[in-house]
Amino acid sequence: MLSIVEIDYGTPKSTSGTMVELDIDGRSVCVPEGTSVLRAAAQAGIAIPKLCATEMLDAFGSCRLCLVEIEGRKGYPASCTTLVSAGMKVNTQTPKLAEIRRGVMELYISDHPLDCLTCPANGHCELQDMAGVVGLREVRYGYDGANHVHPEIDMEKSGYGWTALGADDQGRSPKTVPNPLFVGKDESNPYFAFDPSKCIVCSRCVRACEEVQGTFALTIQGRGFDSKVAASQDNRFLDSECVSCGACVQACPTATLSEKSLIDKGQAEHSVVTTCAYCGVGCSFRAEMKGQEVMRMVPNKDGQANHGHSCVKGRFAIGYATHPDRITTPMIRARISDPWRVVTWEEAIAHVASEFKRIQARYGKHAIGGITSSRCTNEETYLVQKLVRAGFGNNNVDTCARVCHSPTGYGLKSTMGESAGTQDFDSIESTEVVLVIGANPTDAHPVFGSQMKRRLRAGARLIVIDPRRIDLVRTPHVQADYHLKLRPGTNVAMLNSLAHVIVTEGLLDEDFVARRCEPEPFARWRALVAQDKYSPEAMESVTGVPAEMVRDAARLYATGGNAAIYYGLGVTEHAQGSTAVMGIANLAMATGNIGRKGVGVNPLRGQNNVQGSCDMGSFPHEFTAYRHVGDDAVRHSFEQAWGVTLLAEPGLRIPNMFEAALDGSFKGVYIEGEDIAQSDPDTQHVTAALTAMECIVVQDLFLNETAKFAHVFLPGSSFLEKDGTFTNAERRVSRVRKVMDPKGGYADWEITQLLAQAMGYPMHYTHASEIMDEIAALTPTFHGISFDKIDELGSIQWPCNEEHPLGTPVMHVDEFVRGKGHFMLTEYVPTSEKVSTEYPLILTTGRILSQYNVGAQTRRTANVMWHDEDRLEIHPHDAEERGIAEGDWVGIVSRAGDTVLRAMISERMQPGVVYTTFHFPGSGANVITTENSDWATNCPEYKVTAVQVTRVNQPSEWQKRHRAFTETQEALLEQSVKPA
């Protein structure tokens, strides 16, 4: 069912700039060339009946309802497949058309249940609407003939030879027989039901799966009246290739595919546009509401990042927001071995302020700090860093981008002058060569992954650089031209090899480099990568990739037309993460693939607000927009606005905080939305640091892994409970809008404000918009951004200021932000994390479609039906060598620790490399990862850990301790003392 408020214009919008004038029902209509007659009429307010048409899909022309008469043309063309032409005269309402449409509807309704009043789509069913529109008053064929509606056939009432079908051995016919065309409901998917008896075989679901999602899981099986929708090989939806994105459910004009929430609770009465709280695509949704209850999430077709599409997480996995595990009252305790004591907000805030002041008085002002998450809004992260800098009086503030995209900030700032991706997502529509390195868009950024697949199906070429065969390498109607299956840890070697080919085979865009880049750094880089040691042949033994394939890929990237690089954590989470980012920027500059649509360097951000949390001054060394605390002019502007003196020296990064905690100099921390005990590497080191602290304050939805070490718990608010903004991977600032009251009583920014006040630093915001106003006033790239402006434009890509009043879809157009592009040196330095006879395999980590980050949200939804435990993917060769079978428990031992997971044997892996996800705390994936980190930013080297894998029959010692600790903490939560 479409959104309850959106108007469906029937066919996609034309982007042509040429206008065409025509006449529809005597009205002059002017629309872009390429517009269908159906859409042209709809835009003019003339509704032509339709069923198989929807503007999310290409015109199909099957339902025969949208027929029109066009002067000078024979017959009755379908208006959805007929494009407008100048001077065309169209009649949408004639007696003949009315007769045809009634006849069509009569046939449809003869094979459709008449349970409208109890149907979940009642009132929003397009079939029901069309029956009314065409004036259907009778169905001459009756309802008892051949049909898909009834489980049994009444032999007396039916005709068409059914008697013979139902005859027994003696030739006697029973009164009823099973209907061979009837298919019962499929309720296997946790989020939606499939009721084939209501299907009109319009193919909208099948086309949505193909065109919008690109999974091709659905098909029309059979021919003629036998035609029916089937998932995969006529499987249940849950057992099929369906990825549960819900595009088919949204496209369905009847209740054949319906959200279970719609079936269970009925339809919404209002909707609010907001932004998804999951990945960095930042999809816009309409939260369809009944009072303060979310009935369903419908992707917003006007959403500029997602254009009406979504994934299984954003559309369906919101149950965590109302999950019983939510903690909605503040709690404190003296020691982590004590039961929690439920307290009032006043007591909790006063306690935190008192403890932080005590710690600062005893250990010094640097003994406390703050950590935010990319799950927080811009306004929240801004306010926490303000609290730390102005209220705590130090710069000990960091954000979880430390462990994901901090190298992006460093690498892109160094080369191009801005710590952000260069393009909008729609830029890919002009891309001819897509290079994906260290990213898995179909799992981690699924909606953009679908857009990428659409472009690839339309003919763009594809290079994938990844140790693992990600889905994109070969997916329906998409086949990578080159999959450079490199060894983990050799990205820089690979990037230098690609650069070597470009430099030595004369594939440079010399003109671009001469005009746009600094000559001397370019010359030094050119000399570096031109060395024989970086030839693909010389690097083959390092990367493991055949030299000729590397050469071919480099030639394609450099000469194949507009080439765009998309990368993810497979680039950044390495000892040379920043070097690799710089290597990527160098490649784009060397080939002139920067500064226009279709090209660029595009970091795919893991979480919804990675870009935003970095923009907001959450790193210890810089204020908003990446301006160093040592910059006197910048610092003075903040000092003036905030009314305090600020420090000019950087503070502690997250891993530095752990070290300082262990040496006794860092004793208190305010953590908003981040679960460092699960997400950060070398878990045992992290938990030792947490245990050494005196006041850990966790502000979150749940008692997460970190909160089990906390002394104060402050109940946070979900994205549905507050106002604010998120900034996605395209630098797109979108509104988060409150649709229900905060379960704990306060939005997160209000809690930070209370804490600031209690610490003696005044904050008096009355709405999140005022925080954004302050950000805009203090940040040149945000000068033009306000909540009102976002409401007006839908969303805004920064920079947005006097120079770019409507925002900036593509950066570095005429010159780089830093002026001239700067080629950084990218010497390959092998990681110190080596395989050995003791640790012969390389473990690399990643994500899966149905789960998100530490899983705090998705583990509390039905998404666990797809992924209920982290497993170790291992190549059949490595498995066989170790006697490991599918599903066996295996111990994974590294230099940092060990854990136990079940094995999943997979040819996605290359021999010598194993893989796992980290969505479940008990998996202990980060017990194994080491403290190795990026040289520039300390981003952990999650992607390379030397391990050994063996069959085992019991959990690891860490897992046993973790389980016991978790049980204890859960018991302490159960025993929490409530006020009398």
Place this chain on the structure above:
Amino acid sequence: MRIERLVTMANDIATYFQAEPDHTVAVNGVRDHLTRFWDPVMRRQLKAYLGEGGDDLLPLAREAVAALTLPPADAT
């Protein structure tokens, strides 16, 4: 903080700048990186380590740490 961890981190930075052909630029690169991104406490600890011999620092890191100017205590 564990001095061995700080030394490893400083050496990682120095290893990156070793590719720089101009030695002075390389030394300044390491020094500036430490100055821009490291908390003064860490810089002081590293400088003190160098004062005690700094055995495990790479040569480039040693030069850079020697060139570090530490902020006065009241400025931090």
